Amino acid sequence: xxxxxxxxxxxxxxxxxxxxxxxxxxxxxxxxxxxxxxxxxxxxxxxxxxxxxxxxxxxxxxxxxxxxxxxxxxxxxxxxxxxxxxxxxxxxxxxxxxxxxxxxxxxxxxxxxxxxxxxxxxxxxxxxxxxxxxxxxxxxxxxxxxxxxxxxxxxxxxxxxxxxxxxxxxxxxxxxxxxxxxxxxxxxxxxxxxxxxxxxxxxxxxxxxxxxxxxxxxxxxxxxxxxxxxxxxxxxxxxxxxxxxxxxxxxxxxxxxxxxxxxxxxxxxxxxxxxxxxxxxxxxxxxxxxxxxxxxxxxxxxxxxxxxxxxxxxxxxxxxxxxxxxxxxxxxxxxxxxxxxxxxxxxxxxxxxxxxxxxxxxxxxxxxxxxxxxxxxxxxxxxxxxxxxxxxxxxxxxxxxxxxxxxxxxxxxxxxxxxxxxxxxxxxxxxxxxxxxxxxxxxxxxxxxxxxxxxxxxxxxxxxxxxxxxxxxxxxxxxxx
Numbered sequence: 002x003x004x005x006x007x008x009x010x011x012x013x014x015x016x017x018x019x020x021x022x023x024x025x026x027x028x029x030x031x032x033x034x035x036x037x038x039x040x041x042x043x044x045x046x047x048x049x050x051x052x053x054x055x056x057x058x059x060x061x062x063x064x065x066x067x068x069x070x071x072x073x074x075x076x077x078x079x080x081x082x083x084x085x086x087x088x089x090x091x092x093x094x095x096x097x098x099x100x101x102x103x104x105x106x107x108x109x110x111x112x113x114x115x116x117x118x119x120x121x122x123x124x125x126x127x128x129x130x131x132x133x134x135x136x137x138x139x140x141x142x143x144x145x146x147x148x149x150x151x152x153x154x155x156x157x158x159x160x161x162x163x164x165x166x167x168x169x170x171x172x173x174x175x176x177x178x179x180x181x182x183x184x185x186x187x188x189x190x191x192x193x194x195x196x197x198x199x200x201x202x203x204x205x206x207x208x209x210x211x212x213x214x215x216x217x218x219x220x221x222x223x224x225x226x227x228x229x230x231x232x233x234x235x236x237x238x239x240x241x242x243x244x245x246x247x248x249x250x251x252x253x254x255x256x257x258x259x260x261x262x263x264x265x266x267x268x269x270x271x272x273x274x275x276x277x278x279x280x281x282x283x284x285x286x287x288x289x290x291x292x293x294x295x296x297x298x299x300x301x302x303x304x305x306x307x308x309x310x311x312x313x314x315x316x317x318x319x320x321x322x323x324x325x326x327x328x329x330x331x332x333x334x335x336x337x338x339x340x341x342x343x344x345x346x347x348x349x350x351x352x353x354x355x356x357x358x359x360x361x362x363x364x365x366x367x368x369x370x371x372x373x374x375x376x377x378x379x380x381x382x383x384x385x386x387x388x389x390x391x392x393x394x395x396x397x398x399x400x401x402x403x404x405x406x407x408x409x410x411x412x413x414x415x416x417x418x419x420x421x422x423x424x425x426x427x428x429x430x431x432x433x434x435x436x437x438x439x440x441x442x443x444x445x446x447x448x449x450x451x452x453x454x455x456x457x458x459x460x461x462x463x464x465x466x467x468x469x470x471x472x473x474x475x476x477x478x479x480x481x482x
Contacts, residue, residue, distance in 0.1 A: 002032050002048060005059055011037040014046070016093075019075035023087040027115060028053055029077065031062075031091060033070045041099035043069040045091050049116055062119045063110040068097030072214065076139040076147075080223055083145035085178040088113050090147055092124070092137045103130045107137060107151055111179030124149055124173045124182040131164070132156030135201050136216040142230065143223040147175045148255065149182065150217040150234060152191075154201050163201045166193045170217040170236055172255045188258045189249050191215065192239040203239065213237070213244070218289040228278070228294060230254070235271070235289030246271045246286050267306050267325045274301040274313065281313060283328055295328040297321050305343035305350065307365045312350045314340030320352055320361075322368055334368045336361040344383045344390065346405045351390050353380040360392055362408055374408040376401035382424040382462075384431070386444050391431050393421035400424065400433055402447055414447035416440040423462040425469070432469050432482075434459035439471055439482065455480055 005012040016033025023029075028050050035043035046059035063070060073093030078085050089112040096105045107124040128134055137151045153171045154163035171185040194203025194213050205211040215236055222231045232251040237244045248271060250259045259275075266272075270292065273282045279299050283292045301315040310331060311323040320340060322332045337354025340361075344351045349371065352361045358378050362371045377394025380401070384391045389411060392401045400421060402411045419436030426432075430450070431442040439459055441451035459480070461472040469482040 002030065002046060002059055005034060005046065005061075010042065012043060012046075013037050015040070015043075016045075016071065016073060019073060019091075021075050021077040021089070022079075023077050023089075023115070024079050024081070025087060025115075027051060029075065029089065029116065030056070031073070031075045033073055033093060034059075034061075035069050039099060041069050041097070041102065042067065045070050045073050045093050045110070047075070047089075047091065047116060060116065062112070062116070063091050063093055063095075063108065063121065065095045065097070065106075065108060065121075067099055068095040070095055072136050072216075074137045074139045076141060078141040078145060078147070080141060080143040080145065082143055083141070085113065085141075085145040085147075087115065088145075088178055089116055090139055090141070090179055091119075092139055092149055094134045094137060094151070104128065105130075105133050107134050107149070107173070107185075109147075109149065109175075109179055109182065113178060120180070122175075122179060122182055125185050129156065131162030133162060133201055136214050138216050138218050140219045140221045140232075142221045145176070145178065146254070147179055148219055148221065148232065149173045149175075150188070150219045152201065152215055152217060153185070163193055164199045166195065166199070166203075166239065167191075168193050168201065168215070170234065172219075172234075174255060186255070188217070188234060188251075188255075189236075191236055191247075194237075194239045194244055206244065220289065220291055222291070228252075233282070233284070233289075233291055234258075235284055246284075246289075248273045248282065248284055248289075250275065250282075267311065270325070272304060272306075272311055272325075274304055276300050276302075279315070281311070281323065281328075293328045295323060295330070297323075297330075302340060303342040305345045307345045307350065310365070312343050312345070312352075312365075314343055314352050316340075317356075318354075320350075320363070320368075332368045334363060334370070336363075336370075337373060341381055342383050344385050346385045346390065349405070351383055351385070351405075353383050353392060355379045355381060355395075358394075360390065360403070360408075372408045374403055374410065376403070376410075377413065381422050384424045384426050386426040386431070389444075391424050391426070391444075393424040393433055393435065395420045395422055395435065400431070400442065400447070412447045414442060414449070416442070416449065417452050419458075422460055423471070425462040427469060432462050432471075434462045434471050439469075439480075453482055 012034040019031040044061040044064035070093035160167040196204040298315040304313040339356030378396035382393040418438040422435040459471040
């Protein structure tokens with residue numbers, strides 16, 4: 002986009018490019034502009050074209066006195082049934098005042114006449130540092146409701162300014178064409194990848210200067226299918242070792258959101274188990290675009306990827322093998338009662354059967370059952386340590402260790418925690434969560450070598466290469482060991 006000159010300033014385009022088009026075939030491009038002297042005053046400029054070759058001069062469509070816009074988004078309502086068909090929406094975080102930049106605010110501008118006139122609205126009150134906002138994203142439903150998401154850093158406490166890595170993804174929406182916006186509500190909390198600044202944007206792992214901007218990209222199912230109206234938001238969270246893409250879903254217009262559940266990465270796409278809906282969703286990791294939703298059956302659990310296919314336990318006693326390339330179900334296999342979680346040891350798939358106290362081993366290439374092996378009562382979490390399979394038995398306070406090659410039970414070990422649930426391998430030892438005690442076992446012989454207390458019942462567990470992280474059920478928090 003071209004430079005814009007006014008009587009007092011020269012403005013350079015310096016933001017991310019944005020693009021959209023309407024039902025009349027008009028294309029729109031946009032970016033943020035900042036003054037060439039200080040970079041602290043600016044606006045969002047928009048150009049439009051009927052043919053993609055000849056473009057109008059940039060028009061300043063979003064500006065607030067003494068501020069500069071960052072991390073904006075452009076979207077167009079292309080829904081035929083919408084009362085605001087062809088309306089334009091532009092949003093950005095406006096930062097100011099010049100020289101201080103201690104205040105920031107998410108602001109939206111809208112046009113109902115093809116960009117000839119624009120009106121501005123606030124999506125929230127002004128935030129004062131260390132509270133800060135970033136990474137706006139927008140989508141429009143087929144009824145004309147506009148949805149706006151962004152990352153929020155609180156202003157007080159340990160998470161002030163996202164200094165401890167904790168950020169929050171929030172949602173605001175408008176049902177009147179952008180005139181008014183709802184008070185922002187929390188969708189989910191995330192962890193930001195580490196960076197020297199300990200701020201709202203992390204660094205790409207194994208780099209020194211590649212920033213990672215965590216846009217909570219939102220999409221609406223505007224089809225006429227069974228999931229019409231569902232909202233989907235994709236983002237990343239830092240696990241302690243790597244950046245993990247996660248997806249949340251709302252079936253009620255953003256009032257409530259699912260927890261990230263059953264998320265698996267196949268090298269290019271993210272797969273999500275939708276427990277309540279009986280299906281799995283495939284999203285392109287690069288931009289979060291929903292590539293397909295594939296019916297599995299009741300209550301799909303924690304799936305695993307074998308390098309080519311996904312394996313999804315579901316229903317009373319079933320396991321689905323799904324081709325990652327197109328979501329086609331390649332086979333359905335019978336396992337034990339109430340299967341929950343899956344793990345892959347390379348050539349084989351292992352399933353915990355919570356209802357009958359067993360695990361099932363299947364050959365990944367054929368789906369043939371190679372054995373069903375008794376473990377403890379209500380097995381839940383499952384992990385592979387390179388040679389053995391470890392299973393957390395929720396109802397009897399034990400952990401089972403089986404030889405992966407033949408399923409031989411190598412040991413059953415009592416653990417000092419109530420209701421073992423999650424299980425992870427740190428390269429040397431096994432970690433078990435469940436109650437308010439987190440237990441460390443020596444992988445070689447199952448000896449309990451450590452017990453660590455938590456403030457609430459622990460569920461999930463992961464190892465980041467240096468530390469163990471656990472999720473705390475009642476506190477909506479994670480702990481680091």
